[in-house]
Amino acid sequence: MRVSLYRDEGVVLRTQKLGEADRIVTILTRRTGRVRAVAKGVRRTSSRFGARLEPFTHVDLQLHAGRSLDVVTQAETLHPYGEALVSDYPRYTSGMAMLETAEKLTSGEKEPALRQFLLLVGGLRTLADGSHDPRLVLDAYFLRSLAVAGYAPSLDKCARCGAEGVRSFAIVTGGMVCGTCRTPGAASPAPPTVALMVALLRGDWDAADASETRHRTECSGLVAAYLQWHLEHGIRSLQHVERV
Amino acid sequence: MYEGVVQRLIDELGLLPGVGPKSAQRIAFHVLAADPVDVKRLAHVLLEVKEKVRFCRICGNVAAEEECRICRDPRRDPHVICVVEESKDVVAIEKTREFRGRYHVLGGAISPIEGVGPDDLRIRELMTRLADGEVTELILATDPNLEGEATATYLARLLKPMGLKVTRLASGLPVGGDLEYADEVTLGRAFEGRRLLDV
Ligand SMILES: [Zn+2]
Ligand SMILES: [Zn+2]
Numbered sequence: 464m465r466v467s468l469y470r471d472e473g474v475v476l477r478t479q480k481l482g483e484a485d486r487i488v489t490i491l492t493r494r495t496g497r498v499r500a501v502a503k504g505v506r507r508t509s510s511r512f513g514a515r516l517e518p519f520t521h522v523d524l525q526l527h528a529g530r531s532l533d534v535v536t537q538a539e540t541l542h543p544y545g546e547a548l549v550s551d552y553p554r555y556t557s558g559m560a561m562l563e564t565a566e567k568l569t570s571g572e573k574e575p576a577l578r579q580f581l582l583l584v585g586g587l588r589t590l591a592d593g594s595h596d597p598r599l600v601l602d603a604y605f606l607r608s609l610a611v612a613g614y615a616p617s618l619d620k621c622a623r624c625g626a627e628g629v630r631s632f633a634i635v636t637g638g639m640v641c642g643t644c645r646t647p648g649a650a651s652p653a654p655p656t657v658a659l660m661v662a663l664l665r666g667d668w669d670a671a672d673a674s675e676t677r678h679r680t681e682c683s684g685l686v687a688a689y690l691q692w693h694l695e696h697g698i699r700s701l702q703h704v705e706r707v
Numbered sequence: 708m709y710e711g712v713v714q715r716l717i718d719e720l721g722l723l724p725g726v727g728p729k730s731a732q733r734i735a736f737h738v739l740a741a742d743p744v745d746v747k748r749l750a751h752v753l754l755e756v757k758e759k760v761r762f763c764r765i766c767g768n769v770a771a772e773e774e775c776r777i778c779r780d781p782r783r784d785p786h787v788i789c790v791v792e793e794s795k796d797v798v799a800i801e802k803t804r805e806f807r808g809r810y811h812v813l814g815g816a817i818s819p820i821e822g823v824g825p826d827d828l829r830i831r832e833l834m835t836r837l838a839d840g841e842v843t844e845l846i847l848a849t850d851p852n853l854e855g856e857a858t859a860t861y862l863a864r865l866l867k868p869m870g871l872k873v874t875r876l877a878s879g880l881p882v883g884g885d886l887e888y889a890d891e892v893t894l895g896r897a898f899e900g901r902r903l904l905d906v
Binding site for chain 1: 724725727817819820821822824851852853856857860861864884885888889890893
């Protein structure tokens with residue numbers, strides 16, 4: 464008989480009601496990748512799981528592998544990121560967009576995605592501790608998770624020919640382009656906006672925190688458009704993200 | 708797959724919330740075996756409910772008339788409104804007999820991942836109700852789970868400039884669950900010990 468119980472840690476991405484009092488929880492785990500599992504009785508107020516299987520929670524889990532869906536048999540909270548996020552609407556909506564992106568950028572179920580998992584945990588931790596503008600945290604997360612998925616935008620060289628001295632951002636071409644490769648409709652962002660994108664992609668928070676609001680706004684617009692273009696069905700929660 | 712109309716019945720039943728393919732099949736065969744009179748009564752009430760029942764134009768609760776029973780009741784306190792997600796939450800709170808004010812049914816909770824934002828809920832209608840200044844306290848009784856909390860956060864911030872007393876059902880309601888599953892005693896206690904939201 465094969466062993467069907469396994470243990471992992473993960474971040475709860477999404478929950479859906481199932482039947483009378485159960486939920487299906489989608490979890491991005493450290494070792495197993497994205498998992499969908501049934502949490503039985505979790506909607507009853509007497510549930511032993513309590514808030515441990517709510518979105519944003521970083522949990523230590525024991526699961527029973529099932530034929531179609533796994534079943535959560537134990538859950539212990541490691542970090543309740545949702546507690547900090549839920550009382551701050553802009554942070555909450557930014558976090559939701561991160562969860563949805565993590566789900567969409569991990570294409571298959573149970574395909575290990577350690578780097579995406581680590582990025583998400585790091586992103587949620589930074590969002591919850593309130594040390595940076597949530598919009599910067601979200602855009603940094605978008606850029607880095609796209610990079611991990613193989614869609615890093617080219618920012619310092621032309622995405623098409625590799626030439627230096629780039630001035631335009633062409634989503635379809637894959638980032639900044641030179642004057643020769645510029646396609647109609649490409650945006651021409653302010654140089655500090657491009658510098659902000661570079662800083663966010665590298666994790667240079669000193670530079671990012673020092674940026675001006677108008678460049679943050681322009682950066683968010685470009686990053687959002689770039690993300691939506693790379694994800695077939697787009698990120699639904701993005702339109703509900705509230706910018707402070 | 709079953710023949711024609713049987714399969715169609717299973718498919719229709721399978722669209723209902725909480726009914727999976729196995730349950731749909733079980734219900735369909737129950738209907739097949741049932742007395743025709745019973746089935747007619749069920750079919751009739753299904754049609755009747757769609758024809759006669761609507762949503763209260765004031766609070767959004769299910770109603771047999773233009774306004775629901777609670778909004779029409781002059782003995783209910785017009786100064787307090789309890790905001791809930793669904794009509795079934797009104798039923799759960801009414802059972803506690805703790806609350807004598809009126810309700811406002813949002814029609815769900817903010818859920819960005821499902822594409823549900825503030826504009827998709829009956830929040831504008833709530834703001835309209837508050838405009839004349841008769842309401843002095845608002846109790847936010849959205850579900851004690853993440854989406855319910857986030858909806859309460861959003862509302863509290865929106866209501867802040869209005870200078871109302873805004874309260875949230877006390878903890879003691881275990882987090883993570885649905886309000887409708889809270890027992891009457893727990894829910895009653897949560898009402899008594901509601902806390903002032905300081906936003
Ligand atoms: Zn070029
Ligand atoms: Zn009413």
